[in-house]
Amino acid sequence: MKTFLRTVYVIWLREVKRFYRERSRILGMIGQPLLYLLVMGNGLSATFRLPVPAPGFTYLEFMYPGIIGMSILFTAMFSSISIVWDREFGFLKEVLVAPVPRAAIAAGKALGGSTTAALQGAILLILAPLVGVKLGLWTVFQVLLIMVLLAFAVTSFGTFIAARMESVESFQMVMSFLIMPLFMLSGAFFPLRSAPAWMQGLMRLDPVLYGVDALRNVILADSPARSFAVQYALGYDLAVLAGVAVVMILLGMQAFARAE
Amino acid sequence: MSERVIIDVQGLVRRFGELEAVRGVTFQVREGEIFGFLGPNGAGKTTTIKMLATLLRPTAGTALLNGYDIRTDPDGVRRSIGLVFQDPSLDERLTARENLEFHALLYGVEAGEREARLRRVLAMVELEDRQHHLVKTFSGGMKRRLEIARGLLHYPAVLFLDEPTIGLDPQTRSHIWSYIHQLRRQEGITIFLTTHYMEEAENCDRIAIIDHGQIVALDTPDGLKSLVGGDVITVRTTDQAWAREEIRRLYGREVVEEDDLLRFEVERGEEFIPRLAADFAGRLLSVGLRRPTLDDVFLKLTGRAIRQEEVSATDRMREHHRRRFHR
Secondary structure (H helix, E strand, C coil), X not given: CHXXXXXXXXXXXXXXXXXXXXXXXXXXXXXXXXXXHHHHHHHHHHHCCCCCCCCCCCHHHHHHHHHHHXXXXXXXXXXXXXXXXXXXXXXXXXXXXXXXCHHHHHHHHHHHHHHHHHHHHHHHHHHHHHHCCCCCHHHHHHHHHHHHHHHHHHHHHHHHHHCCCCCHHHHHHHHHHHHHHHHHCCCCCCCHHHCCXXXXXXXXXXXXXXXXXXXXXXXXXXXXXXXXXXXXCHHHHHHHHHHHHHHHHHHHHHHHHHCC | CCCCEEEEEEEEEEEECXXXXXXXXXXXXXXXXXXXXXXXXXXXXXXXXXXXXXXXXXXXXXXXXXXXXXXXXXXXXXXXXXXXXXXXXXXXXXXXXXXXXXXXXXXXXXXXXXXXXXXXXXXXXXXXXXXXXXXXXXXXXXXXHHHHHHHHCCCCCEEEEECCXXXXXXXXXXXXXXXXXXXXXXXXXXXXXXXXXXXXXXCCCEEEEEEXXXXXXXXXXXXXXXXXXXXXXXXXXXXXXXHHHHHHHXXXXXXXEECCEEEEEECCHHHHHHHHHHHXXXXXXXXXXXXXXXXXXXXXXXXXXXXXXXXXXXXXXXXXXXXXXXX
16 A cells, blocks of 8 residues: 555656646647637627626636636646657656556556646636636635546546557547547537537536536636526536546556556 | 576466467576576567566466566566666656656655665766756766666666667777676676677676577577687688688588688687698688687577677667657
């Protein structure tokens, strides 16, 4: 058990260190959601009027939690690419030959990836005044927790996939194939209740939806449009997310333990 | 060197589908020995190391390493060994020191001795002044030295070096070798290495020559050379075909034609040359005499020379691959 925790910590530490070194990656990852928020958000809110009986509530406010969720999804998913990089550049061998449980390596990778993803999501909180959302200290704290949980579920899934991938190219293929539907169906741009029935079924299968919904629950807690923007109770969202996270990390750990 | 057997390999086999990469090897390595695996690429050297390091499960047979069975006690084996892979396995985006710290933490080197140990291995490979630099700024030789330092960090009983000098210039190579000898002197560690460089294999206490997944000979370098049976004479004459017959007739020796030279073995070569000069007076263009090398041994045992070209071709490919995917 001691070895397990130590291994998780070491692997986590390396991910965080490497992330900290890559300033350019940080900038790129902030730039993308910013672009979505400013260009798409402003463009769309000018065109569409929300069917909300709440004057002053803009589309931008509705989209903001969705953009945070999107940013987490993208960063967390692609953070697991480091596993494939490590394999290609040989470093994975150094880890795999160490006298440590393989499952701990997977757990460390997932935690490291979710930390970096949550950090990037946290940076987006600075934009809140820009979209007209006020965040209190308690709200920020809750948002951070949700971000970590969402990021952990997604990274664990990424780890599970990366454990089987031989090359960066094939990993990127699979990832872009998975990310787009996860993103589109997450309710980041439109609420679940306004989608056609067949699509609602698919959206309910998307774990990211519950992350975005949890974020709206907290960020729009005092908004007059809360009942329109939020779908489920916060507790329900969190329970689904936690369940997905547990299943995914177990799958990821098992995939790693079996790799030769 | 003690008499204790630290690696005891019994009938190790590894198949990859149809291909039998290692076909039942059995040998022992004693504590404190520098033991070499010599053979061409694809002979099964790396596959054997991978099995001994528990990175690959043997199809049949087993081995005891430091008393731990590689099949049933991989963690015991892993704690007992340090590994330097053929391909670099450093994190290039971390500094030299961070790479070592990562390893020390991963292997559970006690916090109290971590710093001292880190300094010691860095000093050994003379990288103290570069310890805070990112590894991606290092030359190939520096990376290899850092990997050797890392392999030693957790006090392993056996250090595996898979082609430790591949792709390095001759000067760096001899440098690496001086580290390896120093290591054995100072740490009393057992060193198991693979190489396809004949000259380098001379540095080993004992060598196993491996070809097509089997050990064809195992002895000290001198012992192996005595298999060749004397000194190697090479001659060039005005009429090679005729000379070849004459050598066979006069001295009863097997002659091998190599490029434009005739090559054969005799005992006491120095005394033989005057006789040769007298017998071939007027037709001899040049005579060469040398002690047998491991090249000659390999040639004698397998009928083939270890070809250097195929190796450098793989090196080039690997390099190309690395550049193509460089981050």
